[in-house]
Amino acid sequence: MNKKDFVYPFTAIVGQEEMKLALILNIIDPRIGGVIIMGDRGTGKSTTIRALADLLPEIEVIKDNPYNQHPTDDIISFSNEIIQPDKTTIHIKVPMIDLPLGATEDRVCGTIDIEKALTAGIKAFEPGLLAKANRGILYVDEVNLLENHLIDILLDSAASGWNTVEREGISIRHPARFVLVGSGNPEEGELRPQLLDRFGMHAEVTTVKEPTLRVKIVQERAAFDTDSQKWIEKYTEMQNTLKQRIYQAQNLLPSVQIDSDLELKIAKICSELNIDGLRGDIVINFAAKAFAAFENRTKVTVNDISKIITLCLRHRLRKDPLESIGSNTKIEKLYKSIFEIN
Template sequence: MSIPYPFSALVGQDEMKRAILIAAVEPAIGGLLVLGDRGTGKSTAVRGLAALLPKMRAVQGCRYHCDPESASVCEDCERLKAGGRIKTDQLPVPVVDLPLGASEDRVLGALDLERALSQGIKVFEPGLLARAHRGFLYIDEVNLLEDHLVDLLIDVAASGENVIERDGLSLRHPARFVLIGSGNPEEGELRPQLQDRFGLSVEVSTPREIAARVEVVRRRDAYERDPAGFASQWSRADAQVRRQILQARDRVGCLDVGEPVLQRAAELCVAVGSDGLRGELTLMRAARAMAALEASTEVTLDHLRAVAVMALRHRLRRNPLDDTASGERIERAVAELWN
């Protein structure tokens, strides 16, 4: 098994790393969209974070690796419970890649044809959505994803369940994951219906500073020469990030977002013309997760300001009379409203 590049060893890209940590603390935010240049560490950051997270407790023998403490159970768990005492395993947090050319059967799951033909029984073969349950579903070049797959993802992301009604099969299974998509906007637009499903959106670019570029190359070369040795050098820093995430997960449920902060969030969404109410909900959840990561006892305007751009930049309507980038428009609105 290959050793992933350490999350803590990534150079720069602070907004992307902060957004990934927020999504790891509060999955209800709805995932992360990362847009920008190729080769800027997007997939490396996702795999690095998943590798440093502690293993998750799952029902042994369940094809969907359900949480044994979960109130809702799948058909596998029901069958195992009926058979006696449930056993558990410790499994790594899954990071599943969804290829652009994947078929519906591979994504949703399908009838196991081999067993159907050889044994005459109908058995469901889980797809990528089942593998991603309780982990991360990563889509590179998400803006090039075929429309029929986009529609599937929208449905599952909204419900947290994958419903199969095909090939004589009728079943449903849990499919709750942190959806992370990346792409280059110059290669195509992302459908608005899917774009709105991402809680946060960040933009990454190739570093322009010579020192940063040299450091990226130096660290990558050291990793490729000796992955285990390089990972051990960053193990203490990764362990600190792991503790930060676990402690933030414990705190986030105890933090209340006060009326003044909610008022400011609504004012900002109105000022920038954010469609719907997902903007306010995402601002609230992201600010609360940010406060938890910083071990704060309350959610403040500073936390709201820190997440404003990433929570709203992909929700703005295009203004043909204003060619200012969406991030700059949000920062301008923040300065006008809150100063």
């Protein structure tokens, strides 16, 4: 195996627990709505996201299908070509698609296959990155530098699970169910609040300050670069354990319940923080259930909510330049007050 094919193990990443938790919960329940990760350069954002994709179990797809469709799905085709009923299946890694900053709308959504139109006289669809990302992860590095209309398209598809394209007199609709992950450095610009709100979670990453942890990170990276295969083998058992834990949580999730009194307190927090709309309430409920499933429980506890509420709300607060406390502190303080925690 070529050295560049080795992926840094997710379980080997030191620190950045908030980012790792947000990513895992979105894998357990994609309805959370993705995660935006903002923080300093060189804090392992891209490494962690790519490591997550490598951690996930393989999925079954129809061979040569551009949408990574499952064999029980109806085969989608948008041309005059005859569709063969062959549903030969293969197993592939969960797709991890990088969206480059310079991508055009046609590259993202797909477009008409001009070559087929000219040579064969048929209207055929050439799938874009949203098709390739179906049933996988779509990663946008430096998302705060991406054009706003492209972010709108990504968020709409992530929320609905479908991509609709209208070109040259034909209308096309195909599945686009993926976990949207964006990362960026806030020094290079902020996203508009309307766009921030569309992401389910907002994780903050910072440079590790503890000298012993910094040394460990450097040593681990050096060992990985020296002999990747041997070093990765150290983490095989931990990787498999986490894989199994995520798989079990996905299966347990439909059985997880949350009491109405907890839902009421969540609503009260969102109301008192003046959160616009109901997306905050919905995401907290989804995330709390996903966390409970990850902990192998079928009932949401107060502690589950405490673990995820800041991730779900910090980017939905209205910015007040005169506010003396940060958004994290404000959320935690109100949470303790409403849940009567000392």
